[in-house]
Amino acid sequence: xxxxxxxxxxxxxxxxxxxxxxxxxxxxxxxxxxxxxxxxxxxxxxxxxxxxxxxxxxxxxxxxxxxxxxxxxxxxxxxxxxxxxxxxxxxxxxxxxxxxxxxxxxxxxxxxxxxxxxxxxxxxxxxxxxxxxxxxxxxxxxxxxxxxxxxxxxxxxxxxxxxxxxxxxxxxxxxxxxxxxxxxxxxxxxxxxxxxxxxxxxxxxxxxxxxxxxxxxxxxxxxxxxxxxxxxxxxxxxxxxxxxxxxxxxxxxxxxxxxxxxxxxxxxxxxxxxxxxxxxxxxxxxxxxxxxxxxxxxxxxxxxxxxxxxxxxxxxxxxxxxxxxxxxxxxxxxxxxxxxxxxxxxxxxxxxxxxxxxxxxxxxxxxxxxxxxxxxxxxxxxxxxxxxxxxxxxxxxxxxxxxxxxxxxxxxxxxxxxxxxxxxxxxxxxxxxxxxxxxxxxxxxxxxxxxxxxxxxxxxxxxxxxxxxxxxxxxxxxxxxxxxxxxxxx
Amino acid sequence: xxxxxxxxxxxxxxxxxxxxxxxxxxxxxxxxxxxxxxxxxxxxxxxxxxxxxxxxxxxxxxxxxxxxxxxxxxxxxxx
Numbered sequence: 001x002x003x004x005x006x007x008x009x010x011x012x013x014x015x016x017x018x019x020x021x022x023x024x025x026x027x028x029x030x031x032x033x034x035x036x037x038x039x040x041x042x043x044x045x046x047x048x049x050x051x052x053x054x055x056x057x058x059x060x061x062x063x064x065x066x067x068x069x070x071x072x073x074x075x076x077x078x079x080x081x082x083x084x085x086x087x088x089x090x091x092x093x094x095x096x097x098x099x100x101x102x103x104x105x106x107x108x109x110x111x112x113x114x115x116x117x118x119x120x121x122x123x124x125x126x127x128x129x130x131x132x133x134x135x136x137x138x139x140x141x142x143x144x145x146x147x148x149x150x151x152x153x154x155x156x157x158x159x160x161x162x163x164x165x166x167x168x169x170x171x172x173x174x175x176x177x178x179x180x181x182x183x184x185x186x187x188x189x190x191x192x193x194x195x196x197x198x199x200x201x202x203x204x205x206x207x208x209x210x211x212x213x214x215x216x217x218x219x220x221x222x223x224x225x226x227x228x229x230x231x232x233x234x235x236x237x238x239x240x241x242x243x244x245x246x247x248x249x250x251x252x253x254x255x256x257x258x259x260x261x262x263x264x265x266x267x268x269x270x271x272x273x274x275x276x277x278x279x280x281x282x283x284x285x286x287x288x289x290x291x292x293x294x295x296x297x298x299x300x301x302x303x304x305x306x307x308x309x310x311x312x313x314x315x316x317x318x319x320x321x322x323x324x325x326x327x328x329x330x331x332x333x334x335x336x337x338x339x340x341x342x343x344x345x346x347x348x349x350x351x352x353x354x355x356x357x358x359x360x361x362x363x364x365x366x367x368x369x370x371x372x373x374x375x376x377x378x379x380x381x382x383x384x385x386x387x388x389x390x391x392x393x394x395x396x397x398x399x400x401x402x403x404x405x406x407x408x409x410x411x412x413x414x415x416x417x418x419x420x421x422x423x424x425x426x427x428x429x430x431x432x433x434x435x436x437x438x439x440x441x442x443x444x445x446x447x448x449x450x451x452x453x454x455x456x457x458x459x460x461x462x463x464x465x466x467x468x469x470x471x472x473x474x475x476x477x478x479x480x481x482x483x484x485x486x487x488x489x490x
Numbered sequence: 491x492x493x494x495x496x497x498x499x500x501x502x503x504x505x506x507x508x509x510x511x512x513x514x515x516x517x518x519x520x521x522x523x524x525x526x527x528x529x530x531x532x533x534x535x536x537x538x539x540x541x542x543x544x545x546x547x548x549x550x551x552x553x554x555x556x557x558x559x560x561x562x563x564x565x566x567x568x569x
Contacts, residue, residue: 087531088534091531258559408497
């Protein structure tokens with residue numbers, strides 16, 4: 001197909017569809033499928049008391065702040081969970097500080113977001129996202145608690161019952177179950193030679209595979225230099241399997257609360273098959289396909305065997321039901337958003353010129369990082385869609401520093417979260433929170449970017465010291481003002 | 491007359507629970523008033539940290555998960 005023949009809207013549509021096809025064929029499976037099941041298992045099988053009992057009023061700061069971050073990472077993937085937990089921590093727990101830590105950490109570094117960032121953009125950015133979110137979440141929580149300590153005192157009258165409960169610990173089997181899922185995820189996504197190497201080859205005579213691949217390349221033309229990806233023959237098989245899963249899951253998971261039926265087992269079987277196919281290495285050769293059994297394939301197969309055993313023999317009926325329902329709910333809630341998001345990203349990619357991005361945020365400058373933050377604050381993307389968008393920016397030439405600034409601020413500051421928190425803690429505290437997040441995100445981008453550029457530890461320390469100095473000045477101004485206003489009130 | 495409250499800000503799980511509660515009430519044939527509680531302050535007052543929560547006669551019987559219709563019917567009979 002020749003470019004001049006395509007009219008503009010066609011080019012946009014084509015960009016969107018091509019991006020979506022390439023995305024579904026290449027990335028989703030080995031990282032996203034396990035991630036949904038892990039998120040579901042965490043939501044269903046970890047009793048919330050295991051974590052929240054550390055959030056009570058009697059816990060010390062060194063316990064309650066990390067516990068709040070852990071709660072954000074493990075328990076909260078959807079806003080249904082965030083709102084009551086946030087309100088609960090604020091009203092009945094240790095107060096504003098841990099609540100803010102929780103609020104910051106939940107969208108930025110919940111298990112789905114981290115896995116997804118690691119799988120799509122790279123483990124370095126996922127680790128940076130995790131560490132910086134942890135530091136900043138706790139930092140912002142402490143600052144908020146300090147700034148509004150007078151208000152917080154009023155909370156001491158509230159009771160502690162919600163957090164005092166010594167709930168049953170987590171079952172050992174649930175722990176093993178989660179652990180094996182994580183192992184499967186790592187086996188599928190890590191790029192170690194042991195895993196990517198091929199140990200056994202055989203050829204399938206299935207006709208003109210090379211011809212098919214050539215046809216696919218014509219259908220979804222791609223330009224590796226712009227970070228676009230094509231669709232392989234294997235990808236087509238995977239997309240077909242995904243469609244089959246969707247069909248079966250709708251019958252098998254939608255009514256899971258009434259118990260597992262035949263469709264449930266068919267869906268689970270299809271999912272296992274999909275993961276196995278995705279782990280194979282498939283190359284078109286003359287007269288057929290060369291299938292390579294990779295280390296990844298064996299690792300995924302072993303993990304699936306263990307999981308299958310646990311599901312059939314070790315999980316109780318209730319646990320199985322809760323787990324599948326929670327996982328399915330995440331899929332229903334997040335997957336459509338991702339599909340639409342990826343489609344739109346594909347369309348935008350046709351419009352944006354790499355030069356714009358390079359000009360604005362191609363280097364690790366202050367303006368570049370601020371641009372990242374501003375974009376993150378004003379653009380609202382639904383859960384996880386920020387990741388494919390970030391990937392597009394990266395491929396169009398954005399520096400990793402500003403990219404991190406964007407990734408830190410976008411999930412934190414959406415209209416939705418701002419509305420939720422202002423309803424619970426009031427407008428003044430909300431604006432302070434928003435300001436702090438923007439400040440911290442820009443600083444995170446600058447520091448990480450400097451590290452990527454190979455800055456010496458000394459200058460990094462200098463950066464950090466400068467940042468802390470600015471923060472200290474702002475804090476002292478703010479606390480003087482709040483002291484003055486509270487005097488007036490008295 | 492039984493009072494049943496479904497606690498939740500209106501997410502998918504809460505709607506699902508409400509549906510199942512209606513089913514369970516119909517199955518037991520008990521006279522019951524089912525109320526949906528969406529106010530966050532009121533929900534927290536029941537010591538619910540994870541929605542959806544289910545309250546029967548002012549007693550919290552479940553939170554954070556969707557029980558089956560059969561289980562709910564048992565709770566209703568026991569109340």
